[in-house]
Amino acid sequence: MKALVINLTRFGDLLQTQPVVSGLVQNGYETSILCLENFAGTMDLMQDVFSTFALPGASVLAALDRDWRESLKLFETFCAEVLIQVDPDLIVNLTPSLPARLLAMRFSRMEGKVRKVRGFAIDSFGFNADTTPWAGFLQVASTNRGASPFNVVDLFSRVAGLGDTVPFKLADPSxxxxxxxxxxxxxxxxxxxxxxxxxxxxxxxxxxxxxxxxxxxxxxxxxxxxxxxxxxxxxxxxxxxxxxxxxxxxxxxxxxxxxxxxxxxxxxxxxxxxxxxxxxxxxxxxxxxxxxxxxxxxxxxxxxxxxxxxxxxxxxxxxxxxxxxxxxxxxxxxxxxxxxxxxxxxxxxxxxxxxxxxxxxxxxxxxxxxxxxxxxxxxxxxxxxxxxxTDRYKWITLQRELYRRFLDEEDISALILTSTPPSLEFRLRLTKSLSEVRDLLFLLSKQAELLQGNPMESLKIKFLANLQKIQDILSSCPELTVLSSLWSFESRANDTMDGLALLLKRYRSLVFALHVSFE
Structure with missing residues (x-):
């Protein structure tokens, strides 16, 4: 089996892809990396990489200024060369940008063969189609890092679908x-x-x-x-x-x-x-x-x-x-x-x-x-x-315990927490927001049940307004901004009432567990 990992980020993030590469190799994949041309030298520092493909982004953009057809030809030639050298069974995209998503989609469907995609994907209509909640969390955490409790290495591994994190070990110098x-x-x-x-x-x-x-x-x-x-x-x-x-x-x-x-x-x-x-x-x-x-x-x-x-x-x-x-x-x-x-x-x-x-x-x-x-x-x-x-340390520890299970889509409705809760003052400050969100999620769940049986236009308007209200409440609390962004991302990505009903159930369990831990 062969895997192609797409990572169109900088030097440090590329290095942190190492556990993903090693993990895929341990799972039987001959693994290659596609990265930006100016960071291709990073691969000299990594182990277990079968081959490296450097995306000629500057050349593609320069050709676009001259003639879009020339740029498209250059891009298609690059993709064809990748496919000739490595015909992957699996595409792992670790970059949430639109160009990276389009690359993943292009490789997943070239020459009439449908290849499996993990991570940041896009559907045939051009909408985000991420393969795991961890992908959504990685995307929103990149802009809310002060509120993120997980290391990027661990996020990459989870987005790639690896159950166990492989130790971070680069190649030994020659x-x-x-x-x-x-x-x-x-x-x-x-x-x-x-x-x-x-x-x-x-x-x-x-x-x-x-x-x-x-x-x-x-x-x-x-x-x-x-x-x-x-x-x-x-x-x-x-x-x-x-x-x-x-x-x-x-x-x-x-x-x-x-x-x-x-x-x-x-x-x-x-x-x-x-x-x-x-x-x-x-x-x-x-x-x-x-x-x-x-x-x-x-x-x-x-x-x-x-x-x-x-x-x-x-x-x-x-x-x-x-x-x-x-x-x-x-x-x-x-x-x-x-x-x-x-x-x-x-x-x-x-x-x-x-x-x-x-x-x-x-x-x-x-x-x-x-x-x-x-x-x-x-x-x-x-x-x-x-x-x-400190409250900060205890809050991060609590998030790690809950968010990990939430993103792995485990049932946390009866979870007994082991982490020590933050101070009473801290909990009181968050309890108001959590209580409001908990009640709204319950209301939305009931509205979703009604809409599944009778999609009334007036109820749809109220339903959508309440979806936005949840985001507004969460974003008003600095400690909940990453959850606010994740809610916004996932609620917009679900375009069916059945999908939203499942999402509401997951978030109700999470908010309930947070609220209980503060009591």
Missing amino acids: PKMKAAADILLGGIIEGAEGFVGFQPGASEERRRWPVKYFRELGERLWRELRKIPVLLGTKGEQTLGDRILEGASFPSLNLMGKTGLPELAAVLGKLDVLVTNDTGTMHLAAGEGTPVAAVFLATAQPWDTGPAAANSLCLEPEVDCHPCPFGVPCPHDNMCRHAIKADVVFEAVSKFIIKGEWVPSTVKGARQYLTGHDELGFMSLSSLSGHDE
Whole structure:
């Protein structure tokens, strides 16, 4: 059997596709990946990939400007070449964009053969036809990440239809790349006793730990542990490295813009630990088994985009407003960037280097979590700083317990919860919204029964108004925004009254379970 995985996203997300690829291989599929042309080099870092197909998006768009027929011919030629080299029995689309959905549909029906699709699909009328509730959750979680309790790796695996999450393990660097890493790190510095990597870049400025803190950390690592900071990043991030080293008194190796991806993977394998923002390099280090201390600022938070490997440290600023929502200017002048001081990171990293394990912290200023896996193999976080007693941690734990079963379409009507509920104040704040939604779902269920027998126009209008009202109530509560988006997505995707009746039954069970857990 053969499978084609479509992932038209960036470097880090592509790396996090590894467990899907390995899981499909374990299930007997010869697995290939279709990705964007400019990220095709990522496949050199992955294992179990039979072949790679790089979508020539830039060429297709350039041809479209000249003549749409030329663009269409280029696209069809690419699809035909994929089919000649790999005639898949299964298409797994992990990208919810319309181009990716169209690709999945195109491959599923080429040459008169109907191939099975998992993940983000589209029907013959052009409407979304996702194959699992997990796909809908992944799509809405991408814009509500502050409210998402699941790591992207686990979401990808569930969307792909894999029951058990496969450990996140990338390919080992080749002997040639390991030798190249030895050369890059081979400068003799008297008294040096190892290397600590610095990755100061990130997708935007507010998600970057300040360069002055990297400099302060470098000073202490050298002065107290004789560890040499190794600066990593792209050529476009070199100015960040220059700023870190400006006025620094510690020796360093600046490799920013000087390594390809295979060399970078090999260098990461030589480090005692990597200190990083939420970046693709963080995921690469996790997949290579390099210990990671990752700082999550602004919209970044470790529950969904943290390193999906055990024994890494995640640090969040200890401020109530973190993580902040996407697309909203910070009303506090991005104060979270300065909440985690260099001393906090040094204490954690130095103890890890000395003791070989991340230890509980009493230093204020950061929520510190150790990555691990729960009984189902999902990535989990355990607090090293006492924040497992906070409402946020308890709420995320409760969501994981309920949403996982809800998205797996289990019967949760009689579920007995094991997680500790949040504080009374927190529960009271959510109870009003949950009560209103519970009552509306009951009313909608009765209206659906009537409409199935007698589709009266006046009742249809009331029914649709109540559907929208549920979304409005859920979206008014920040902790329920991801559920609001999922409700909106799934209720619009169901175009039959029978389908809506089943959806109402599922949501009634979920809201009832949430409400009971708050009593």
